[in-house]
Amino acid sequence: MCLDVDDTLVDYTTSSRAALTDMVGHAGAWELWQRITDEHCARLLAGELDYASMRNIRTRAFFAELGEFLDQGEATKREVRRQAVLAEGWTLFADVLPCLDWLRATGLPIAAVSNASGHHQRVKIASLGLAEYFDHVLIAGEVGAAKPDPVIFHTACLGLGVAPTETVHVGDRLHADAIGARDAGMRGVWLNRHGPQDGSLPDGIKAISSLAELPELLICELSGVSV
Ligand SMILES: [Mg+2]
Structure with missing residues (x-):
């Protein structure tokens, strides 16, 4: 089985949406996040990126699409917070x-x-x-x-x-x-x-x-x- x-x-979707809303400040970017996540997970599976790099690069790519260009440290900070909110919401x-x-x-x-x-x-x-x-x-x-x-x-x-x-x-x-x-x-x-x-x-x-x-x-x- x-x-x-x-x-x-x-x-997962409920907690992931809530964590994204917390990170962005509104609930309107879910589809964009999904698309960018799919693209970056494909690169991870292809061996182009390790997991930590993927999460950082994904966050920067996501905010770049929203017109905000983050440095590596700021992207890490936001992703760490998103992961914490996500983990609190797992049910x-x-x-x-x-x-x-x-x-x-x-x-x-x-x-x-x-x-x-x-x-x-x-x-x-x-x-x-x-x-x-x-x-x-x-x-x-x-x-x-x-x-x-x-x-x-x-x-x-x-x-x-x-x-x-x-x-x-x-x-x-x-x-x-x-x-x-x-x-x-x-x-x-x-x-x-x-x-x-x-x-x-x-x-x-x-x-x-x-x-x-x-x-x-x-x-x-x-x-x-x-x-
Ligand atoms: Mg599933």
């Missing part, structure tokens, strides 16, 4: 611990598979009491591959000792999580917290709108399959 972390288990969705307790009781091996870029993700997982639930934790920045790259999914399956065809991955991103897992030979489940889904789903993809629906999905719809 594989689970995404941010916006699947941890309400689990209400359906997470009951689901993890149920999964643990089944005896299934469980991996966290996250596209986060650094060690902070392990700190987050530990500080929220999640570490005890996972047999393996895979962080894209450490593996050197991010979802939907099959490398990170297959690395998770190897760590769990389970074939991809016998492994379910659940995540909030349709393409990176559910379709990526399917294309890696696994069973992809899209956690659409804004659901239920209208219209048809891509072939082979299951959708749920809450982790409370996961046990029933695993028991009923995937019956006969070892998950």
Whole structure:
């Protein structure tokens, strides 16, 4: 069993938006921050930047787009504060611990598979009491591959000792999580917290709108399959 972390288990978007609003002074720069973060995380994964450099350069690039040109020290100061506000806001969705307790009781091996870029993700997982639930934790920045790259999914399956065809991955991103897992030979489940889904789903993809629906999905719809 594989689970995404941010916006699947941890309400990351809410805390990240709040931290950005604190840093900028208004709530209107979220899309810009997301775009610049995606660009810089790609450079991190490509090995062009280390994690500390990425965070500093990203902050300077972000404020430059807003017309403010920061020196390295000021960018670091603002990013450190943003990280502190972010960490204060980390919370689990209400359906997470009951689901993890149920999964643990089944005896299934469980991996966290996250596209986060650094060690902070392990700190987050530990500080929220999640570490005890996972047999393996895979962080894209450490593996050197991010979802939907099959490398990170297959690395998770190897760590769990389970074939991809016998492994379910659940995540909030349709393409990176559910379709990526399917294309890696696994069973992809899209956690659409804004659901239920209208219209048809891509072939082979299951959708749920809450982790409370996961046990029933695993028991009923995937019956006969070892998950
Ligand atoms: Mg996610």
